[in-house]
Amino acid sequence: MLWSNALIPTQKESPADAVAPSHVLLLRAGMIRQLGAGTYTYLPLGLRVLRKAERIIREEMDAAGALELLMPALHPIELWEESGRVATMGDVLIKFDLGGDRKVCLGPTHEEVITDLARSYITSYRQLPITAYQIQTKFRNEPRPRFGIVRTREFLMKDAYSFGADVEQLNASYDAMYEAYCRIFDRCGLPYVAVEAESGPIGGDASHEFMVPSPSGEDQLIRCSSCGYAANVEKAEVGTLAGPSPNSDGAPAPTEVQTPGQRTIEEVAAFLKVQPEETGKLLVYLADGKPVAVLLRGDHEANEGKVRRAFGAATLEPADAPTIQRATGSLIGFLGPIGLTIPLAVDQAVALMPRIVVGGNKEDIHLRDVVPGRDFPIDRVLDLRNAAAGDPCPRCGSALEVGNGIEIGHVFKLGTKYSDALGATFQDAEGKTRSLIMGCYGIGVNRIVASAVEAGHDANGIIWPLSIAPYEALIVPLQVDPDGEVMKLSQQIASALRFAGADVLIDDRDQRPGPKFKDADLIGIPLRVVVGERGLKEGKVEVKWRHDSEAFTVPAEDAPAAIVQRLVSARQELADRVERRAEERTARRGHAG
RNA sequence: CGGGGCGUAGCGCAGCCUGGUUAGCGCGCCUGCCUUGGGAGCAGGAGGUCACCAGUUCGAAUCUGGUCGCCCCGACCA
Incomplete structure (x- = not known):
């Protein structure tokens, strides 16, 4: 892609009402534009990030055996009356009518619709277990959208639902989703933590949230740096407090x-x-x-x-x-x-x-x-209160730390709440009718984008992880004469990268170097290649990773191959890290089990 | 929903208090010259229902009332 043909409206100044780094930088980098409170247009660059995150999610969900489908955003209100959630969701549910008595709502989530599907098609234990997912726009009339795309009224969510015949099947589905989530967030290059979350009356290990630590996060996160204990503030236990019991001897009366x-x-x-x-x-x-x-x-x-x-x-x-x-x-x-x-x-x-x-x-x-x-x-x-900084860790007794986090994913054992409400039943091997046992699993796709920026930026702009960057490589020819040596070599490098399957953006704008470098830093493409007459005179092309402070050079004559090599090994390193972390998780489970 | 703030060009802002030329400035944009390894310079130019409605007034971006929108803090967040 040529920059001159793209729509990348970068801005030098940041809008006054943006506060969170991800909000400021996504706006300045020309990736999103606000339309109204909690509604954003994704411009081409921002959409590419969103699509890459989606693709990783799809690959891992498919690998975990989940089936993709697509449910409507427009729901008949009757379905929500059946589950009782018209009342419990209140004004968050966006309701309207289509004329006459046809009342509908915009889906804030899809338990009702998937359960309706299940009660029609799942009738036998032989069909179980099964997990289905979709990537779809959700609508919630949030009382207070904030922090750019962190909390919006319209957002893209991957939601999955598992159906099982018994608790063992539920647990297996849950564990498979949990593992898939770890792989997804590892592949997206996010520094996430999985924390125990409040799971309501089901109790136990029935709910985990995946959080990216960030001051712009809306959730409070309790962590122990000594033993790795992590929990949502709703769930975090306070370790036993030590100290002498109060002694009333000699104490004055009230x-x-x-x-x-x-x-x-x-x-x-x-x-x-x-x-x-x-x-x-x-x-x-x-x-x-x-x-x-x-x-x-x-x-x-x-x-x-x-x-x-x-x-x-x-x-x-x-x-x-x-x-x-x-x-x-x-x-x-x-x-x-x-x-x-x-x-x-x-x-x-x-x-x-x-x-x-x-x-x-x-x-x-x-x-x-x-x-x-x-x-x-x-x-x-x-223990009746929320954990606070300095409280003892429930596992090891060290002092707990408190911070904010952005919730990017949530896995939850639902049980039979919706299958009971909607009558989604199956027949077991003995011919008895039983309720389907459900789990639900959500990922906020927009929040992957936001939290990647929160976790990856500096004073000059965004630092995208390679796997979800809008382009993997940015070529910056400093002289843009189409017949010049600089542009010819730039095109050769771009071709070689494309042949290796890379996304490439070429900044062919006839601008002075300053603005081109500033924009390059701002939009945060991981690999930057600068081709200029000055360098070519010395037979050199400059290469710089966005996350490194120093550039290096490669010989101009074999620049295309050398640069492809760098990109390929960077991809491999990321893939290796994902697998290594997966092995570590397996090893930990082995110990625990 | 409570508290606070703000709506003037694509973006950032001044003007408003104390009503009165053709509503300004910076960035960006267009044309030309010049320049070319970290947001250059000069010259010329385009771009505004001053959020909306009503009122006061000879006259409203400016004063008054209302409405809408947006941001921040809090409450809320399957």
């Missing part, structure tokens, strides 16, 4: 203090001149509809999944103000653990505090010098 209008932890701490970590906060939830209380250190965040499990409940929701008053006799802002009549669970961090400031269960009253165990019961001490 005293009431006036705290008029001081409701939040920040207000109370500032008013009483103590640190938030010296206070406690009592939260009231409805666990399966019954009021329960949890006590946390003031600066900690409750983890609703942990709280729900602590009370053995199927559902958990924050209690509203009237319910709280009925259950505790007190007002929000002045709640405390003393004299409660509803079940109380205490976070382990609180149980280790020698003294604590808590609400007095009376308006405008807090209590100082409250001692856990003496002044309120600590018979139910558990």
